[in-house]
Amino acid sequence: MKTILCIGAGYVGGPTMAMIAKKCPDIKVLVVDIDAARIQAWQSDRLPIYEPGLAELVKATLNKNLFFSTDVAAGIREADIIFVSVNTPTKTFGEGAGRAANLQYWEKTAREIKANATSDKIVVEKSTLPVRTAEAMERILHSGNKTVHFEVLSNPEFLAEGTATKDLETPDRILIGGHDTESGHRAVAALADVYAHWVPRNRILTTSVWSSELSKLAANAFLAQRISSINSLSALCERTEANISEVARAIGMDARIGSRFLNASVGFGGSCFKKDILNLVYLCQHYGLTEVATYWEQVVTMNEYQEDRFAKKMSSTMFNTVAGKRIAVFGFAFKADTGDTRESPAIRVCRYLIEERAAVVVTDPKALENAKKDLADLAGKITYEPDPYKAAEGAHALAVITDWEDYATLDYKRIYDSMVKPAFIFDGRNCLDHKTLFEIGFNVHPIGKIPLSHL
DSSP: OEEEEEEOOSTTHHHHHHHHHHHOTTEEEEEEOSOHHHHHHHTSSSOSSOOTTHHHHHHHHBTTTEEEESOHHHHHHHOSEEEEOOOOOBOOSSTTTTTSBOOHHHHHHHHHHHHHOOSOEEEEEOSOOOTTHHHHHHHHHHTTOSSOOEEEEEOOOOOOTTSHHHHHHSOSOEEEEEOSSHHHHHHHHHHHHHHTTTSOGGGEEEEEHHHHHHHHHHHHHHHHHHHHHHHHHHHHHHHHTOOHHHHHHHHHTSTTTOSTTOOOOSOOOSSSHHHHHHHHHHHHHHTTOHHHHHHHHHHHHHHHHHHHHHHHHHHHHTTTOOTTOEEEEEOOSSSTTOOOOTTOHHHHHHHHHHHTTOEEEEEOSSOHHHHHHHTGGGBTTEEEOSOHHHHHTTOSEEEEOSOOGGGGGSOHHHHHHHSOSSOEEEETTOOSOHHHHHHHTOEEEOSSSOOBOOO
């Protein structure tokens, strides 16, 4: 039986390996991580991450052909194919701080593979990495080693949190980058055969390693660019009394443009968009492409502007002060159907409100524990309440940051009756029924639309 190992049991490694295990019963799949608590959680009924359908996926193969362990060395020795899915955060120190990828965990993993491998391995980059990182990995793996051969492939993930299970089962494409050599072709074919258990061959795209690495950064940059573009227009809509939903619908019906990622909002978040764009910016600067770097950096600048604009609009609308006012923040996850809060717009909005001396209470069905970690330095200044009705009691305003489906079906008459008047709703996702809310008595302030105000 062939053995596949994944080093890193996070948002990418765990779900990806669970899907491979389900679709490839003839393959042993092993996931390892140095975090014992995380490994234990994967083996329990309470997984370390929330993703619709993931618990059922893991349960179907756990301890059958899907195994979790902290023994990294043993896994490396046993594996035929090794996926590297470790964290590659943005550097916070030294050269490239704030833009370049921090590759210390990746390099440590490469050295660990080299130290423990006793037979030839296919090493697969699953983490999002800068272009030509595979070249550096190959140098590390082959340094002073004449007996074991490592073939490094790039196989970036294109998962959207909240739909990761679906994305894994029916992907738009599987991208595999390898070298144009005999051993490179064999390695690409071996990995393609794994995915071909359930993915049609015409959706398995093979490229050079360098094109594959860049394609991941480019895909996220293009998606984020669309969000920042529509958000920039939302600001103009509010000034000109146009409706951003109508504008987006008109734009999206153009077959050359399409309708996806044209929903105006408080801004994008998540672990990938900002990190990957800044990585792309750093690479462009490194190669002297100043104008290209400036172009892509503006996507992040616009996103931060949108988050700040939303927060400042709350203050200006509520008579130019939120000091002493209770603000209920509905949703802290960066998007619905996930507990992930990395780079969530809620972080920036909450920090602004606290700086303005508001009394902030956060509610979210899946992300409160992560919210507490993100705002740990504000402990005692923010209240966390899982019940949205209790969060809204005595509030002057609601700020909807995450478009959880449950928020659209709450009893807003009950909520309105429990709030201080005049009561405000700032819908950062345009996910609520604004006309009905206005009829209840709320002053409704959406994104990119004319506010509905009783004042």
